[in-house]
Amino acid sequence: MSKLDFSTQDFEFRRKRVREAMASAGLDWLVVIHPVSIHWLTGSDAKSYQEFQCLLISAEPGDIIVLTREGERSEFLDDALVDQIWTFGMPEPEDPILLFEKVANSLGLKRARVGMEVPAYYLHPHHYVRMKQFLGEAQVAEPTNLIHDLKLVKSETELKYIREASRIADIAMDAFVKALREGVTELQLAGTVYQALFQNHSGMAASPINLVSGPRAGFSHGAPTDRVLRRGDTGSIEYGAMFKRYTSTIGRQFCLGTPSPRAQELYDVVRRASDACIAEIRHGVPAVVPHLAAKRVIDDAGLGRGRVHTTGYGLAPGFPPTWGEPLHMLGDSTYTLQAGMVITVEPPVFIGDEFLGARIIDNVLVTQNGAELLSRFSRDLIVID
Structure with missing residues (x-):
């Protein structure tokens, strides 16, 4: 994504909503750390989150200020909608927190009420401790989900991009099925999928492919290996x-040949659980309700011990290592579904000691009256004779 993927008015509307949310929370400034938050407010795709990166936004109209590596300056200038760019590391290593302190002092953050995102993966503990010590009593909150919650409901343009990603995913799954046979390796199949994705204009997804077979079929998240697929x-x-x-x-x-009765049983249970989940999804429903519907199906089948993963979650513009949003369909969820949200549906059963598992993953758009499946690819068990 870049600033050209949305209109200037889109970005202005997003910033207005963030500033209103900040004012409601009693914040003068917000230190934005999560790359998805920075991306949503500026269009930036820059990779400085691997080191240190933050955006400073005031509750009052004013400049959007970004602190990033010098190596990302050109990308921010060309692709992001920002007003000030401060950089570190030019060209030798430089302490980014010293730059943060300099900029924060110039803006008077220590005399203000400051909130700071503290997202997993993207803020080094040492940086967090030093920023917290520097801000002292000025830091009054850690509203990590303030921006994420504002962006859960997608705009029409965002939905257009998600629909296109779904179309590309279907094409890649078709390529996978055509390549699936005895004698190929998991890695070769993964290569087929990636080739189809990239040839059809997918970008690099935030999380790598999971592909398991045979004795690895009980892994809930397994990277492809050089294992050769065999009949059965x-x-x-x-x-x-x-x-x-x-x-x-x-x-x-998938299955090479007729599935065993147990493998078919697991698939059937997961399919029913997914259908039960989707049937409960609509505007105004607490996110825990679809989860409980799926859970009941799996538990009633005596397979509760294999329910080792969330029932589903919100989908964000992903940055490694994840594409997930804070909204989860789990027993402790406090979220309520709203029309325009896009969520995954994937209640699983994985039983490691049986070397078996099943998970069907689909994305749905929450509507006023139900859920729209975004993928057009068959949800049936893939059986290769």
Whole structure:
């Protein structure tokens, strides 16, 4: 994504909403750390989150200020909608927190009420401790989900990009099925999927492909290996497609030859659980309700011990290592579904000591009256004779 993927008015509207949310929370300034938050407010795709990166936004109209590596300056200038760029590391290593302190002092942050995002993966503990010590009593909150919650409901343009990512994901799954046979390796199949994704204009997804088969079929998240597929193998595949940073995910179950009765049983239970989950999804429903519907199906089948993963979650414009949003369909969820949200549906059963598992992954758009499946690819068990 870049600033050209959305209108200036889109970005202005997003910033207005953030400033209103900050004012409601009693904040003068917000230190934005999560690359998805920075991306949503500026269009930036820059990779400085690997080291240190933050955006400073005031509750009052004013400049959007970014602190990033010098190596990302040109990308911010060309692709991001920002007003000030401060950089570190030119060309030798430089302490980014000293730059943060300099900029924060110039803006009077220590005399203000400051909130700071503290996202997993993207803020080094040492940086966090020093920023917290520097801000002292000025830091009054850690509203990590303030921006994420504002962006859960997608705009029409965002939905257009997600639909395109879903279309690309379907094309790649079709390529996978055509390549699936005895004698190929998991890695060769993964290569087929990636080739189809990239040839059809997917960007690099935030999380790598999961592909397991045979004795590895009980792994809930397994990277492909050089294992050669054999007749009688069951397995699963999951990956994401990305279009202008917006993600669509898909997962399917497969078998080389007739599935065993137990493998068929697991698939059937997961399919019923997924259907039960989707049937409960609509505007105004607490996110825990679809989860409980899926959970009941799996538990009633005596397979509760294999329910080792969330029932589903919100989909963000992904940055490594994840494409997930804070919204989860789990027993402790406090979220309520709203029309315009895009969520995954993937209640699983994985039983490691049986070397078996099943998970069907689909994305749905929450509507006023139900859920729209975004993938057009068959949800049936893939059986290769």
